[in-house]
Amino acid sequence: MSKPAEVIPGVYHLKVPIPDNPLGYLNCYVLRGKEGWLMVDTGWYTQEAFRALEDQLKALGSGVEEIRQIVVTHMHPDHYGLAGWLIQLSGARLAMHHWEKALIESRYLKYDELLAQMAVIMRRNGVPEMSLPRMQRISLEVLGFVLPAMPHITLFGGETLSSDGFSLEVVWTPGHSPGHICLYAPEKKLFFSGDHILPVITPNISYHAQSGDNPLGDYIASLKKLENLEVSLVLPAHEHTFSDLRGRIAQILHHHEERKEAVLQAMRGRPLTAWDISPLIPWNTGGVPWEKLGALDQRIAVTETMAHLIALRYDGRVQKLERDGVFYYALL
Secondary structure, X not given: OXXXXXXXXOEEEEEEEOOOOOOOEEEEEEEEEOOEEEEEXXXXXXXXXXXXXXXXXXXXXXXXXXXXXXXXXXXXXXHHOOHHHXXXXXXXXXXXXXXXXXXXXXXXXXXXXXXXXXXXHHHHOOOOOOOHHHHHHHHHHHHHHOOOOOOOEEEOOXXXXXXXXXXXXXXXXXXXXXXXXXXXXXXXXXXXXXXXXXXXOOOOOOOOOOOOOOHHHHHHHHHHOOOOOXXXXXXXXXXXXXXXXXXXXXXXXXXXXXXXXXXXXXXXXXXXXXXXXXXXXXXXXXXXXXXXXXXXXXXXXXXHHHHHHHHHHHOOOEEXXXXXXXXXXXXX
16 A cells, blocks of 8 residues: 655645556645645545545545545546545535536536547548547546536636645646646745646647647646746656756757657648648657557547647648648648
């Protein structure tokens, strides 16, 4: 069993396992208050994840019934999935950004329209009909890992959440998800980064039916507005804590410039679809060739390629063409 680690006095890092995922676990953070815990992100809705949380809180001399507030950085299953169950057990109040709240029903409850929208998007970006059904429906496999709950507190960015000695500023950081938020404790110089900034890997930035029209542009702008924050320690949702926020931002910005250049090189002056371009990008697949990748990995690659093509279009470096209902991109 993982043991809770004290980050600074009153702030603890709990590891919540994620099933069958290379990330291994979610970093859940709990802040001790006189009335109970404030929790940042929850983990998947599985018995294994719940027991891990329960055991680690017990090691702190507490229990899930003492959770008073849950702040979800975004509504992806590994961050939001357990929220509904924890609320039922503790009566905790859930806080999330209004864009994430707006997506709960269409993502987890009434998702037929979303599936239809994704089929249109992938078809218009060149995904062949033989690959389309599996890529369209692969997202349904995570539904069992979420017990949906509507938030009690709707955030917009700029609010301050308090927990006995901690003032947490809500920072809206769209990109990975349209309503992704981070939390900043200026007195402690702590930054809870969710999936927005991770120490080693970069978060998935994809174009899809719920992403907004330029998710990579949103993400880059969200990164840049954090460059001058005074931060001593970053607490990400995956991997490990780290200290050099500004340096990591510079690395991620450089990564996305390199990826844009790779997209431009793959085009070689020819009008191509996102599906055409995706196999030509140097993805980190562990040596697995494109044609052997699973439906989820291919979907992620294609939708990330879309996001980079859209950003390049807004940068004035490519143009978007339409032929027989399919989108092609060409160099300018």
